[in-house]
Amino acid sequence: MSNATNDTQEKSFLGLLLTAGCDSFPQALWRSLIAAVWFVFLTFPIMVIRVNTIEHTVVWHWQRMGYVAVGIFFGSFVWRWLLARKELKKDAASRESKAESLLTRIQNNPTSKYLLLALIALLAVAGPMKFSLFGSKLQLLNLYQTNIMISCLVYIVLGLGLNIVVGLAGLLDLGYVAFYGVGAYAYALCNMHWGVGFWAMLPVGAVLGALLGLLLGFPVLRLKGDYLAIVTLGFGEIIRLVLENWGDVTMGPSGISNIDRPALFGIKLGIIGSTHYMYYIMIGLLVLTIFCVNRLQNSRIGRAWLALREDEIACQAMGIDKVKTKLMAFALGATWAGMAGVVFAAKTTFINPASFTFWESAIILSIVVIGGMGSIRGVIAGAVILILVPEYLRDFAQFRMLLFGSIMVVVMVFRPQGLISAKRKLYTYQAKPAGAANE
C-alpha cells in the first residue's frame, strides 16, 4: 500500500490529474469520452428541445449539447482526480485537514487563542461602523452587507439550535422550521394586536419554541430514524399550512407587514440605525447561543445526548432517562429557533408562510451536516458558506440555486464527515513511566 502511495505521489500534479483512477492516459481519455456521450444523451431532451404545445412550435438549442459535451469531458477528469485523492486520504481519515490542525494549534495555545478571539470580536463589532483611516473612508460592511450578515447570524443560531437535536442527540428533525415560524408569527401577531415590543417577545418566543418542541417530542418518542424524520417533516408542513390557511388569525398567504423593529430604550431608530442595532443584537444572541451550547455539550445532559445518539439501549442500561433526554433535546433545540424567529420577524418587518417551507429546514440541516455534526465551529463555517456563497453568487443570479445544489452534493461526496468534524473534550491520562513502557 505504501508503495502505491509513493508511486502516485511521485507523479506530477498534471500526470495525476490526467490518469487518476485509470491505468493509462488513453483509458482515462476513453472514460471521459464515454461520460461525455452519456451526459449528452441524458440531457438531450430537457436541454436541447423546447416544445410549445399550444402553438406547435419547436425550438432547438443545439449549442447547449456542445457545452455539456465539453464540460463533462473535462469535468470528468477533475471528478476522477478528486475521487482518487479522497481514496488516498482514506487511510489517514482520522488525521485532521490542514485548516483543522491550524485551528487546533491556535486553540491549544492560550495566547493565540485569545488573540484570534479578540480579532474576531473586533472585526464583528467594527463591521458596520464607518472609520476615517488615513483620510480615506473605511467601512467593512455597508447596509446591504450588514443585512446579509444579520441573516447569516440568524442561520448560525438556527444551525446551532438544530445541532443540539441532530448533531448531539442524533434525532433527525426535518421540521425544524416550524419553531422558527411560530416564533416569527408570535412576535408579528402580538405586535400587531397589542403592540408588544421586541424585547418582551424574545423570551416569550423562546418559551413558545420550547413548549412546541415538547409538544412535538411527546408523540414521536417511540419513533426512530427515518420515521422520526418524516413525522417531523409532516409536523413542519402542518404548521406552515395552518399559517397559510387560517386566514382570520394569521392573515393567510399575504402575511403580516409593518412589524416593529426593536426600539433602543424606547427610541425608534431609522432604517440604518435599526439595521445596525439588529446586527449587534444578533451578535449578542450568537455569543449567548455559543456559550450555552458549549456549556450544554459538556454538561450532564449533553453527555446523555451523546450516549443516546451512539446507542439507545446501552444508554438506557446506564440509567439515563430516555424520555427526559429526548424531550430536553427537542425543547432546547426549539428554543433557539423560537428566538431566531422573533429576530427574523423584527429584521424583515414582513413575514408570510412562504418563508417557512421545507426548504428552509433542509437548508438549516445542510448547514449542520456540511459544517460537521456536533461541532460549533463547523456549524458556523457551514452557515457562512451556505448563506454567504449564494449572496455572492448573485452575479450568476439564475444559476444561483443550481450551483447551490451542486455545492451541497460535491461537499458531501468529497467530505462526507463535514468541513470541521466535532471533537470531544479529551482528558489526557498521565501514565506512570512503567505503564507507558507496557503500552
Add this chain to the structure above:
Amino acid sequence: MEYFLELFFGGLTRGSIYALIALGYTMVYGIIELINFAHGEIYMIGAFTGLIVAGLLTMLGFPGISILAIALVCAVIWAAAYGYTVEKVAYKPLRGAPRLSPLISAIGMSIFLQNYVMLSQTSDFLPFPELVPKFGFMKHFGSMLSSSELVIVVATVLVCVGLTLFIKYTRLGKAMRATAQNRKMAMLVGINVDMVISATFIIGSSLAAVGGVLIASHIGQINYYIGFIAGIKAFTAAVLGGIGSLPGAMLGGLVLGLTEAYATGYVSSDYEDVFAFCLLVLILIFRPAGIMGKDKIQKV
C-alpha cells in the same frame, strides 16, 4: 352516492400515482436505507420528457394512442437514465459515509435537478396535451370516472402485479431481496451489489416516470416544481405503509389518496395536506413501523 363514488375514484387515481412513486422510495430505502429526496425530481423529469416527446410527435402527426405509448417509453428510458446517473454521482461515492451525508447529497441533487429543468425549460406552467383518448364505453360513468383515471388505475395495478412477480420470481428480484436483507451477506454469496443497487434505482425511476406522464396528462399542466410535493406525499405513503415493504407502499398510497380525496370533498379543500400529515402522525403513533412494516427487534 354519486359524489361519494366520484371522490372514491378521484382518490383511487391519486393514490395510484402516490403508490407508483412510493414504490421507488421504498425499494431504494429497503436496499440502501436512504431517503432518496431526488426521487420526486425523477418523476418530474419523466413528465417533462413525456411532454417534449409528445409535443414533437403531435407536430409530426402521429395518431393519438401511439403518442401515449412512445411518450411513455421515452419517459421511462430517460427517467431510468437519470435515476442511474444520480445514484452513480451522488450516492455511490458515499457508501459507508455517516448516515446523514447521503441525505444531504440527495437534497442537493433535488435542488440541482429542479433548477436544471427550470433553466433549460421554463419556470411557467406548461400545458400538457391529453394523451389518453376518450373511450366510448366510459359514457356510462358520467362525471364519476374519466378515461384517463381508468388508465391510471389499470396501469398502476398492472405495474404493481408485474413488480411483485418480478421481485418474487426472477433472479434479479431474488438478488434484490437478499441485498435488502443483508448487504454484506449478499456480497459473500456472490451477488453483484452495485449492480443490484443500480437496478433498483432504474426500476424505481421507471415507475415514477410512468406515474409522471399519466398524471400530467390527466391534470393537464406541469412545471418544474411538481416533483417536490408529489415526492413528499409519496414518501409519506411509503412510511405510512411501512417503509421497505412493497405491498405497504401500494396500500399506503391508496390510503393516503383516499383520505385526501374524502377530506377535501367533505371537510375543506384548504387543509388537504394537513389531513395527509395528521393521518401519518396518528398511524405512526399507534404503529411506529407503519401499517405493513414489521417491528424490528433490536438486539444488543
